[in-house]
Amino acid sequence: MSLEFFRDYCLKKEGVTEEFPFGINTLVFKVAGKMFALTDVENFESINLKCLPEEAIQWREQYDAVQPGYHMNKKHWNTVMMDRSLPDKIVKQWIDQSYYLVAKKALSGRKSKKSK
16 A cells, blocks of 8 residues: 555545644544544555554454554554555555544534534
């Protein structure tokens, strides 16, 4: 998977924005103002994705290319090495899951604030 494919794939999701809040090299994708994916645009060696805690551990045990989230809460984030050892299909599924985890929580939080 290339950086361009990753970027396009993330941006096609509803409500997604891209930002550089951590400097000019770290591209962050957000939904409803909350991060669901990020990467270094200079190297594109890895991506960080949000995940369920039990799946975070499972993926780390199952795949050498998955590590605890670099500079992230390691309970909820994994760093996925973009070394082509994982099929794009799996990486896309994980991007989708990260998006839905964040979107579900962020959007439900907005609805509850509006109803108050």
